[in-house]
Amino acid sequence: MHGNIGPTELRALGLKREDLLDFSASISPIGPPEGVWNAMRSVDLSSYPDPECLELRETICRHLSTSSRQISIGRVFVGNGSTEIFHLLTRVYLAGRPDNGIALLMTPTYGEYDGACRLAGAKILNLVADAAKDFSWDLGAAAKLISENKPNIVIICNPNNPTGVYLDPQEIEILADATRDAGGLLVVDEAYLAFVAEPWDSLALMDRPEVMLVRSMTKDYAQTALRLGYALASEEVVTRLRAFQPDWSVNSLAQKAGVSALEDTEYLPRAREAVFSAKDFLSGELKSIGLEIPNSEANFILVKVGDAAKWRSLLLAKGLVVRDCTSFGLPEFIRVGIRPLSDCQRLATAMTQVSETVR
Numbered sequence: 001m002h003g004n005i006g007p008t009e010l011r012a013l014g015l016k017r018e019d020l021l022d023f024s025a026s027i028s029p030i031g032p033p034e035g036v037w038n039a040m041r042s043v044d045l046s047s048y049p050d051p052e053c054l055e056l057r058e059t060i061c062r063h064l065s066t067s068s069r070q071i072s073i074g075r076v077f078v079g080n081g082s083t084e085i086f087h088l089l090t091r092v093y094l095a096g097r098p099d100n101g102i103a104l105l106m107t108p109t110y111g112e113y114d115g116a117c118r119l120a121g122a123k124i125l126n127l128v129a130d131a132a133k134d135f136s137w138d139l140g141a142a143a144k145l146i147s148e149n150k151p152n153i154v155i156i157c158n159p160n161n162p163t164g165v166y167l168d169p170q171e172i173e174i175l176a177d178a179t180r181d182a183g184g185l186l187v188v189d190e191a192y193l194a195f196v197a198e199p200w201d202s203l204a205l206m207d208r209p210e211v212m213l214v215r216s217m218t219k220d221y222a223q224t225a226l227r228l229g230y231a232l233a234s235e236e237v238v239t240r241l242r243a244f245q246p247d248w249s250v251n252s253l254a255q256k257a258g259v260s261a262l263e264d265t266e267y268l269p270r271a272r273e274a275v276f277s278a279k280d281f282l283s284g285e286l287k288s289i290g291l292e293i294p295n296s297e298a299n300f301i302l303v304k305v306g307d308a309a310k311w312r313s314l315l316l317a318k319g320l321v322v323r324d325c326t327s328f329g330l331p332e333f334i335r336v337g338i339r340p341l342s343d344c345q346r347l348a349t350a351m352t353q354v355s356e357t358v359r
């Protein structure tokens with residue numbers, strides 16, 4: 001269901017995961033912070049996890065609060081990966097309604113939103129970005145669609161997966177105003193925000209009760225295996241999500257690792273530097289062999305290769321996994337997550353060879 005290579009395909013191809021370099025997931029390229037291993041060793045495996053994730057929520061509040069803005073614990077919700085948060089959200093805001101509600105998605109985007117809305121039985125509206133205009137959306141058209149259809153939720157991924165488009169505060173406010181006037185909730189998925197070179201202060205959006213921010217800790221800190229994400233929203237929204245979340249959904253190892261990762265304040269600057277230098281290198285190399293790369297503000301790039309499925313399989317034969325974007329409706333593009341520089345060097349060499357064979 002997700003774009004990366006699954007165990008069944010690996011077996012069919014006679015490959016082992018450890019023999020592959022996976023560029024299909026876009027996570028911090030420097031591995032998890034050292035301290036998380038020790039932190040996890042302190043977990044008592046015979047005790048149930050804290051269902052309220054108290055210590056982690058307190059740490060998130062400390063991490064995000066500044067002298068001018070305090071984030072209160074009642075506005076923080078922790079999930080088993082941000083994926084769980086999207087599924088809870090659609091159950092609370094869509095499935096609970098007599099008509100199963102309406103969702104507006106800004107596409108092409110992360111497929112799980114559509115999947116979760118479908119499971120809720122909702123009517124799904126898509127506002128499709130214009131590929132000819134750097135995958136930008138017509139936000140005036142989005143506002144009109146919202147005011148005419150009154151969706152219960154509007155989901156925007158910022159920066160967007162897979163296009164890397166990053167909306168500025170004014171653009172998000174157009175969506176927020178329209179969603180507020182329609183009585184809905186604007187969900188801003190910031191899964192890749194940590195790797196934007198010049199992010200704006202989206203926490204200012206917490207002054208708006210109609211906005212919810214969702215963040216993934218699995219990508220920032222390279223701990224996708226643990227499943228950890230959080231949402232920042234009004235107390236009312238947090239209470240509603242909590243009511244639908246099974247107790248102990250977020251296990252103790254993930255909670256401890258999350259606290260430890262957030263306390264390692266030197267980690268993210270290092271991870272960001274690693275992304276920026278490897279991304280510059282890879283983009284430069286691929287452009288130099290004539291491949292088109294739309295601007296991306298995230299820690300992945302789209303590459304226009306022509307036949308994405310073919311490129312994926314040719315690169316897989318060289319031990320490199322990239323994301324074929326056909327399921328996003330972009331069959332001419334692959335998405336490449338930024339890995340350490342040496343891995344990107346290997347990919348650049350392999351893509352140069354592939355480009356010579358497919359021409």
Ligand SMILES: Cc1ncc(COP(=O)(O)O)c(C=O)c1O
Nearest residue numbers: 081082083110161191216218229
């Ligand atoms: C945009 C986006 N949001 C959320 C997620 C899910 O992240 P998590 O690991 O926190 O469930 C992904 C995973 O690929 C993603 O691309």
